[in-house]
Amino acid sequence: MRGAKAYAPYALAHPDRLRFVAVAEPNPERRQRFAAAHGIPDENRYDSWEALIARGRIADVCFNATQDQLHYPTTQASLELGYDVLVEKPITNTLKESVALVESAERNGCHLQVCHVLRHTPFFLRLHEIVASGRLGELVTVEHRENVAYWHMAHSFVRGNWRNSQLSSPMILAKCCHDLDVLVWNLPSRVRRLHSHGSLFHFRSENAPEGAPERGRDGCPAAANCPFEAERFYLDMGRTGSQVQAISEDLSLEGRRHALQTGPYGRCVYRCDNDVVDHQIVSMAYENGASAVLVMHGHAGEETRTMRYEGTRASLLGTFEYHRPGTIEIIDHLDGEREEITVPVGSSGHGGGDMGIVESFLEAVKGDRSQAPSARESLESHYLAFAAEASRQGGAVVDMDTFRQEMAGNA
DSSP, X not given: OIIIIIITHHHHHOTTTOXXXXXXXXXXXXXXXXXXXXXXXXXXXXXXXXXXXXXOOOSSXXXXXXXXXXXXXXXXXXXXXXXXXXXXXXSOSSHHHHHHHHHHHHHHTOOEEEOOGGGGSHHHHHHHHHHHTTTTOSEEEEEEEEEEEHHHIIIIIIISTTSOTTTSOOHHHHTTHHHHHHHHHHOSSOEEEEEEEEEOOSSSGGGSOTTOOSBGGGTOTTGGGOTTOHHHHHSOTTTSHHHHHHHOSOOSHHHHHHHXXXXXXXXXXXXXXXXXXXXXXXXXXXXXXXXXXXXEEEEESSOEEEEEEEESSEEEEEEEESSSOEEEEEEETTTOOEXXXXXXXXXXXXXXXXXXXXXXXXXXXXXXXXXXXXXXHHHHHHHHHHHHHHHHHHOOOEEHHHHHHHHHHHO
């Protein structure tokens, strides 16, 4: 869905710049739909990535939107064929493999770019411009909040593909490598020490209402008062349209009801095999003495990212939303003047980042990498995410220099 709905539409809008010539997709309906939309001939439609790779290099670039645990073998095989690769975040679901892919891209002379789409939204581009201009003075401390809406948490991280860290990735990596990348981008110094704590607080079996069945459609006595009740989520197309598209290829009312009866999305949120956290805090001390904190939680009423940047000359407060204009307020420390900036929302998904990342990737492939961070730069957010997970599980403060060296040595 990310490949077909987020990135591939660029080719339909700009056929002079990008054209897809082959597709690998195990779901036959999705494969045929994508091939028809992009005019891909029958002989270039594959039901596995292995079959496509076996053809050798048949194009200039590869868009890799597989699930997290497939990123390493698919990207490694593509790099070995000489493809420049745009890979969905995270790089992979292990740090060892992430480091290995970065080194493989460098060894093969390929451009590997990670879909950290926030860098390419109008909002975060404007925020970075303000910080880089020096208007805030030296940054002293930053608070960045990833407010995951309750319905998104339930859909993706309780019932969905990213619910279990053994099957996908730790949530701080799957959801917040975006946010950590923004902090890497905006703060001029590297993290020296890191500490993290968090847990799976709510979506556990002991919190299930009395008498709650495995599936809501089996007659839950608490359905009327449960904000996570599956039929409320998935039978109202207007409310959660994008999530509905994930549960079934048949989006008729009967098709959706059948999916809830037989598939993972009809399960009670308290009866799933989820183990990822629903809240986590990462505290970071930087080499230059600054500090930052990342707060991630899955209980927000609206899907937003909010932030405070406190500098020696001014303060910045920001709110980023996907479908509404963002707001940035700057408070000057000299005269107390407040400037309010409204940032228009982008014209594609993730606040404009989806089309922006494709544009930057194509420019990088042609030689202009000024707007395309290298995979080596993107790797830093993964170091921080995996260090945060290690700290959360073990309770210790992580020395980042030692952590980076140990992980690089194990790659």
